[in-house]
Amino acid sequence: MTFASALQGVHHVAYRCRDTKETVEFYQNALGMNFMLAISEDRVPSTKEEDPYMHVFLDAGNGNVLAFFEIPNSPPMGRDLNTPAWVQHLAFKVENMDSLIKAKAHLESLGLDVVGPTNHELFQSIYFNDPNGHRIELAANTSTPEMLQRLNQLAPQMLADWTASKRTVHHAAWLHEKEFSQ
Incomplete structure (x- = not known):
């Protein structure tokens, strides 16, 4: 067994926030996340530094936790x-395009500026910022198994060519040029 095979998924992803209450309320109202728990201590358990903090956890669905x-x-x-x-953003998956369009309307009704849907061919996304300035993406998959298989096969060569040149590699240009035949 390798270490990677021992992984069972992401336990949680943690970000900093300016105001815990505002952040919890945003994620509850904008994305329907349940507020799971809060931890507050005077010392950081891992480093033993004195640095009082509030650490909150929200249920992002399917066992995923945002903190x-x-x-x-x-x-x-x-x-x-x-x-x-x-570049730095947090992306959440939604069920389908209908869910994505409904999410966009809901977020806009809360007064948020929402970009998209943006067509990435493999998925379509909308983008907005939380109250802390963190960029959030909601994505609806639109890929086919054949597209994903072809991209998986290209990935090692694309990585090698990028590493050698640090220039755009065009092995998967078909994705955006709609050359992929199904």
Whole structure:
């Protein structure tokens, strides 16, 4: 058994938030997540540093958990200014395109600016920001098994070519050029 085969999925993903109550309410109202639990301590268990915090956990569905830390004694939140804002994001899967369109209408009814749907050929997505500035994506899969199989076969060569050149590789250009025949 390799280590990878021992993995059973993601336990939780944690982000920082500015205001715990505002963040919990946003995820409850915007995405229907259930607030599962909260932990607050004066010391960080792993490092033993004194740094009071509130750590909350939300049910993102299917055993997936989204967590946030509010750490009031740290400098204000920021982001890596050397990374474009569109790069770092959290994507949630929705059932289908109908669910995606309904989610967009719901989010817009809450006054959120929503981009999309954006067609990625394998899936379509909408994008918006939470109150902390974290970019959130909702995605509805639209791929076929054949598309995914072809992309899986191309992946090792694409990685090798990218690593060698650090230039765009076009092995999967068919995906956006609609050259894939089904």
